[in-house]
Amino acid sequence: MLLESVISPDPDLRGLLDGVTRAREQRFEHCTGWLAARSDRYGLGTTADGVRTRLLDLRERLTTRPLRTSDGTYGRAEADQYLDAEPSDRAGSAAALAALARGRAPAGGGDGKARAAAPPLVAPFAGTALLCSQVTHAASFAEQWSAYGERRTAYPVLGATRPMFPGSGEVPGTSTCAGLPTPERPPVEPGRAGGPLLLVAHRDEVITPLPWARAMRARTGGTLLVVGDGEHGGMAGGGCAGRVVGFFAGAEGAAVEGGVCEP
Numbered sequence: 198m199l200l201e202s203v204i205s206p207d208p209d210l211r212g213l214l215d216g217v218t219r220a221r222e223q224r225f226e227h228c229t230g231w232l233a234a235r236s237d238r239y240g241l242g243t244t245a246d247g248v249r250t251r252l253l254d255l256r257e258r259l260t261t262r263p264l265r266t267s268d269g270t271y272g273r274a275e276a277d278q279y280l281d282a283e284p285s286d287r288a289g290s291a292a293a294l295a296a297l298a299r300g301r302a303p304a305g306g307g308d309g310k311a312r313a314a315a316p317p318l319v320a321p322f323a324g325t326a327l328l329c330s331q332v333t334h335a336a337s338f339a340e341q342w343s344a345y346g347e348r349r350t351a352y353p354v355l356g357a358t359r360p361m362f363p364g365s366g367e368v369p370g371t372s373t374c375a376g377l378p379t380p381e382r383p384p385v386e387p388g389r390a391g392g393p394l395l396l397v398a399h400r401d402e403v404i405t406p407l408p409w410a411r412a413m414r415a416r417t418g419g420t421l422l423v424v425g426d427g428e429h430g431g432m433a434g435g436g437c438a439g440r441v442v443g444f445f446a447g448a449e450g451a452a453v454e455g456g457v458c459e460p
Contacts, residue, residue: 198390199441201397202430205409206387206416210332210364210372210379211344217360218370220406222352224427225280227401232291239295252280253354255298266302277358284401284427324363329374331383332364338375345370361404387416394419395444400457401427420455432460 205213229248232241242248256276263272276297282290293303336344348370349356359369366373398410400423407423414421424437432438437458 198392199395199397199444200413201432202402202405203396203398203410203413204405206413208328208332208383209334210336210374211334211341213332213362214344214360214370214372215348216406216409217362217403218348218352218356220401220403220408221281221355221358221360224284224401224403225354227284228280228282228287228291231287235291239291241291241295241298249354251298252294255294256280259297264297264300264302268302271297271302277355281355281358325373328364329372329377329379331385332374333379333381333383336375338371341366341371341375342368387413389416390418393444395441395455396421397424397432397441398422399424399426399428402429403427404429422455423457425457425459 205216226245226249229242229245229252232239232248233243233245236243242251256273259271259276260273263270265271276294279290279294279297296303345368357369359365359367364372364374366375394417396410396414396417396419398405398407398421400407410421410423422437422440424432432441437460440458
């Protein structure tokens with residue numbers, strides 16, 4: 198069996214929201230190192246800490262004094278959008294942030310408007326219904342709001358923004374599962390694998406973060422393969438896809454080979 202982009206084996210709603218937000222914060226920290234290594238191109242700083250300070254100062258400036266141009270208005274929402282970029286969009290977001298740091302509108306595609314969302318892998322209503330029937334400790338809205346306040350403090354870069362996660366409420370950091378009846382225990386709980394099992398996680402994914410796959414492996418056994426990208430539910434091809442094909446084909450050593458694969 199192959200399980201890719203694995204959910205946490207302990208579906209506590211607060212734990213899920215914490216995990217998603219923590220993963221986004223860590224992805225931003227990875228981005229600051231990436232930008233520091235390319236300071237000659239983007240000019241946002243030569244160290245990860247320097248880039249972080251520069252970007253947070255830029256967001257604060259755009260929050261209090263949005264940049265208004267003939268191409269659009271750039272404020273807090275636009276800054277958060279660029280700070281929360283997928284690894285595959287990192288270069289474009291970096292160019293947009295560099296332009297904003299110079300007081301200019303981003304060139305080409307960086308018009309400050311919300312991007313069209315990709316078609317969902319499942320119907321949003323179905324995804325939310327499934328999540329809300331599985332989670333424990335959904336809590337009331339008041340309890341979720343309190344947890345959201347703590348999350349904003351713990352994750353100062355992106356803790357105040359709405360995570361991309363089934364059941365996310367319109368109010369950032371809350372869930373539409375709030376107040377719904379929840380089981381004391383999940384209806385389905387994972388046990389030890391009875392045969393070859395390969396878990397696939399993606400290093401910078403934020404919908405089902407890597408720590409969830411590690412926790413699931415501790416519960417089920419099997420092998421964990423970490424793909425060095427930020428995809429959700431999709432192999433990028435190349436050698437990583439070959440590892441999966443080899444696993445199902447029963448190639449020598451494939452059933453036990455894990456580790457990290459760069460696509």
